Amino acid sequence: MNVPDALKYTESHEWIRPDEGGIVTVGITDYAQQEMTELVYVELPDVGQQFSAKDEIAVVESVKSASDIYAPVSGEVVEVNEALADDAAIVNNSPFDDGWLFRLKLSNPSEIDYLMGAEAYTSRIS
Template identity: 55%
Template sequence: MSEAPKDLKYTRSHEWVRTEDDGTVTIGITDHAQELLGDLVFVEAPEAGSSLEAGTACATVESVKAASDIYAPIGGEVTETNAELEDSPEKVNESPFEDGWLFRMKPANAADLDALMDADAYAAHVEAES
């Protein structure tokens, strides 16, 4: 079973969300997602300053196997992208929850985070998909 840290929230489309001390959130793809995709060769994150609506495709990751859309887990404004992924997309495979984060955003409504799954619910979701 892939890793699913308890301090994160998760989506059905395999994104994770970590709330930071300043109220922003950091977003990436789960360990399970990167395992399914295989070795990543390209990451395209949304531009800083762009506004996202929950559930809309906002980024793309490409592996040797396939390309996959990444969806905004909540609505808000992108504040930062992980520039290191431009030259080192493999960081997502090596460290999906730390060095391999995709982007950060300021939530339009922090209460939207409550609708996301906790680690146990996400693990059950992954199990049901298998």
């Protein structure tokens, strides 16, 4: 199971990558995409929407079921991965790169400190 060292993680299997200027990129982990199996639909938030940490922010759907994705931190949506509208399987094939879900402008940067590191997340899923 791939768990990149440079990322932060949540209990609910989202990953967070801090980028420049108080913006983070968010996706779901390799573990999560394997558990959910083949994804057929991703419902993303609108750019400009505000979310608090742990709000339901997106939905990913496999052939069998729909799973909620939670905002790992509070912030405003500044970009979503439009490519997923045509091919949700990108999330399965490249969960940490091409399969990113959305970018948030942090409203409370210190929230990042409460997220898990790769080591803690690895033991969470093992």
